[in-house]
Amino acid sequence: MTMGYDAPDQNGRFGPYGGAFVPEILIPELHAVQEAFERSWADPAFQHQYLSLLHTYVGRPTALTFAERLSHELGRGQIYLKREDLCHTGAHKINNTIGQILLALQMGKTRIIAETGAGQHGVATATVAARFGLQCIVYMGAEDMDRQALNVERMKLLGAEVRPATSGSQTLKDATNEAIRDWVSNPTDTFYIIGSVVGPHPYPMMVRTFHKIIGEEVQTQLQEKVQRSTPDAVVACVGGGSNAIGIFYPFINAPDVQMFGVEAAGEGLHGKHAATLTLGEVGVLHGAMSYLLQDQEGQISLAHSVSAGLDYPGVGPEHSYLKDLGRVHYLSETDDAALKGVSLLSRTEGIIPALETAHAIAALETIVHQMENDAVIVVNCSGRGDKDMQTIMDHL
Ligand SMILES: *Cc1c(COP(=O)(O)O)cnc(C)c1O
Numbered sequence: 001m002t003m004g005y006d007a008p009d010q011n012g013r014f015g016p017y018g019g020a021f022v023p024e025i026l027i028p029e030l031h032a033v034q035e036a037f038e039r040s041w042a043d044p045a046f047q048h049q050y051l052s053l054l055h056t057y058v059g060r061p062t063a064l065t066f067a068e069r070l071s072h073e074l075g076r077g078q079i080y081l082k083r084e085d086l087c088h089t090g091a092h093k094i095n096n097t098i099g100q101i102l103l104a105l106q107m108g109k110t111r112i113i114a115e116t117g118a119g120q121h122g123v124a125t126a127t128v129a130a131r132f133g134l135q136c137i138v139y140m141g142a143e144d145m146d147r148q149a150l151n152v153e154r155m156k157l158l159g160a161e162v163r164p165a166t167s168g169s170q171t172l173k174d175a176t177n178e179a180i181r182d183w184v185s186n187p188t189d190t191f192y193i194i195g196s197v198v199g200p201h202p203y204p205m206m207v208r209t210f211h212k213i214i215g216e217e218v219q220t221q222l223q224e225k226v227q228r229s230t231p232d233a234v235v236a237c238v239g240g241g242s243n244a245i246g247i248f249y250p251f252i253n254a255p256d257v258q259m260f261g262v263e264a265a266g267e268g269l270h271g272k273h274a275a276t277l278t279l280g281e282v283g284v285l286h287g288a289m290s291y292l293l294q295d296q297e298g299q300i301s302l303a304h305s306v307s308a309g310l311d312y313p314g315v316g317p318e319h320s321y322l323k324d325l326g327r328v329h330y331l332s333e334t335d336d337a338a339l340k341g342v343s344l345l346s347r348t349e350g351i352i353p354a355l356e357t358a359h360a361i362a363a364l365e366t367i368v369h370q371m372e373n374d375a376v377i378v379v380n381c382s383g384r385g386d387k388d389m390q391t392i393m394d395h396l
Contacts, residue, residue, distance in 0.1 A: 005252045007321060012201020012288075015324060017317035020200035022180070022287045029187050034202040036107045041209060045100065053098050054213065057131065058088045059096075062214075064221035064378070069348040076368040080231070081351070081381040082218055082247060091354065091383030092211060092243045093124040097193055099210030101128040104191035111190045112136045115179040117144055117172035118308030119151025120387070121195030126160035136160040139178040143170035148308070151387075169302060172312060176286050196240025197316035200287030204316050211246025218378055219250055232375035233258040235367060236382065237359040238277070238307045238330070241316035243382040252327060258371070261319060262363040264305030265332035272304035275314040275332040277323050290317040306335035306391060307355030309383075337362040339395050342385060354383035355391065 002091070020030055030353035040046040063086060067079040104112060113127045114136070116122030124137040129136035138155055139381040142164040145152050155162050165174040172337045185377040197204040197211075219229040234251060236244035238261040251257040266273035273279070280291035285300060293301040293313040305311040322328040341358035345351050353361060360379050371377065385392065 005327075006098055007318065007373070008201065008205055012205065014318045014321035016282075017190050017289050017318035017320040018201055018204060019289055021284045021289070022200050023184055024194035025187065026200075028161065028203065029133070029183070029201055029390070032107065033103070033206075033257070036103055037202055037206050040103055040106050046106070049231060050102055051101055053102075058094050058158065059086060060213065061217045061221070062086050062185050064218060064225065065349075066225070067349050070345065073344070073348050074364055074368050076373050077364075077375050077377045079364065079369055080222070080225070080376065080378045081349070082214060082378055083381050084214065084243060085351065085353065085357070085381050085384035089124050089127055090386065091120060091124070092214065092380075093121055093195060094127065095126045095213060095246070096195070096207050096210040097121075097124040097240060100191070100193045101132055101134070101204070104134070104193070105132060105192065107119065109189060109191040110134060112193055113179050113182050113190055114193045114195065115139045115172065115175040116195065117141070117175070117311065117391060118382075119144070119148040119155065120309055122160070122162070122193070123151055123154050123158070125193050126155040129160060131157045137182070138162050139165050139175040139182070141165045141171035141175050142170065144175070159359060173300060173304075195308045196242040197245050197318060198240045198286055198288060198314060204288065204318055207242055208245045208249055208318065211242050211247045214243070214246035214380065215248065215250035218247060222376070222378070224247055228375055230254050230257050231378045232256070233260060233367060233377045234380070235260045235262065235360050235363060235377060235379035237310060237356045238315060238319060239274075239356060240314070241319045243380050245316065245318060247378070247380040248328065259328040260363060260367055261328050261330045262359045263330060263332040264303040264338070264359055265334045266306070268334055269332065271341050272302075273332070274303035274305045274312060276303075276313065277319060277330040278332050280315070283321070285314040288317045290315055290320045291323070306338060306395065307359065308358065309356040311352070329368065331363050333359045333362040339392065342392055343396070351381065352385035353381055355388045357382045
C-alpha cells in the first residue's frame with residue numbers, strides 16, 4: 001500500500017487531508033509560492049545556496065550519536081540519536097526557515113511574517129531575517145508573550161517586531177489568525193514563513209522538503225556505522241509534525257523500517273492533552289484538513305502539554321494520512337513521562353533534551369519491547385533543553 005508513496009497530489013491532498021482552505025485573495029499567492037518553490041528546488045544554484053547555508057550557518061550535517069548507556073539502561077535495542085539539538089538556535093526548525101527565506105528572496109519579497117506559539121519558530125524566523133536583512137514581524141498571543149518573555153527578548157534582539165495577538169485565547173491559534181489577516185492585507189511584498197508541516201498547500205509539502213535532509217543524513221551516517229542505510233525503527237515527537245516528517249520521509253517507501261510518532265498526552269488522555277492523532281476528529285484548521293482536537297460543536301479545543309512545542313490542537317495533514325495508512329504508529333506520552341525522559345537522557349548520555357524531544361525518549365521503553373533485541377533504533381533529538389530549564393526546575 002505504501003510502496004510508491006508520492007503524496008500530496010496536485011491539489012495538495014494527502015488522501016482526504018490537506019488542501020488549501022483560505023480566503024479567495026490568497027489563492028494566487030499560494031500558487032505563486034508553489035511555482036517559486038518548484039522552480040527553485042529544481043535549480044542547482046538554489047540547492048547550492050540552501051545546502052551551503054545549512055553547512056556553514058546551521059552546522060549540518062548534525063551528528064548521529066550512538067547512545068550506548070541509554071541502550072544499556074533500556075536493556076534492549078541499539079539506540080542512535082540524530083542530533084538536531086546541535087543546529088544553530090538549538091533545534092531543527094532552522095532547516096525550514098532557511099529554506100523559506102531563500103524562497104522569499106527568490107520571489108523578491110521584502111517583508112517576512114510568522115506566527116509563533118512558544119517563540120521557537122519566531123526565533124528561528126527572526127534569525128534568518130536578520131541574516132538576510134529583511135523586515136520581520138512575528139505574531140504571538142499576548143498570553144504566550146507573558147509566558148515566553150525570554151523568547152520575546154531574543155526576537156527583539158534579532159531585530160524583529162513582535163506583535164501581540166489579543167483576541168480569543170491569546171495563544172497560537174489567535175496569532176495564526178493575525179498572521180493570515182496581515183498576509184491578506186499585504187500580499188505583494190510579504191512572505192509568510194510557516195513553522196511546521198501545517199497550513200494550506202504547498203506549505204506541508206515545502207516544509208517537509210526543507211526538513212528531509214534529516215533522514216537523508218541518517219541514511220548516509222548509518223551506512224558508515226552499521227553498514228546498512230536503513231534502521232529497524234525511527235522515532236520522533238509530533239507537534240505539527242515537521243521534525244518527524246523530516247526524519248521519516250526518506251524511509252516511507254522502505255517497508256522494513258518501522259516508524260513511531262509520539263504525541264503529548266499532557267495530564268493524561270482523559271484530562272488536558274495534545275494527542276491530536278490519538279483522539280482527534282477530522283476538521284479544518286489553519287487552511288488544511290486534518291485530525292484536530294475539537295469539542296462537540298466543532299470548536300477547536302485548547303491543547304495542553306508541558307512542552308510548548310507540542311501544545312497544538314492540530315497536526316500536519318500528512319501525519320493524518322500516514323496514520324490512516326497504518327504506515328506510522330502514533331503513540332502518546334504524558335507530561336510526567338516526558339520529564340522522566342529528560343532525566344533519563346541527561347543522566348545516561350550527558351545530553352539535556354528539549355521537553356518535546358523527551359516525549360520520544362519516554363516512548364522508547366515501550367518501543368524497544370516491540371522490536372528485536374538488537375534492533376537499530378534512531379531517535380530524532382529535535383532540540384536541546386536549555387530553553388526548558390525553568391519548566392524542568394518547576395516540576396522536578
Ligand atoms: C517546535 C519543536 C517541536 C515540534 O514541532 P514539529 O513541527 O512537530 O517538529 C519539537 N521539538 C522541538 C525541539 C521544537 O522546537
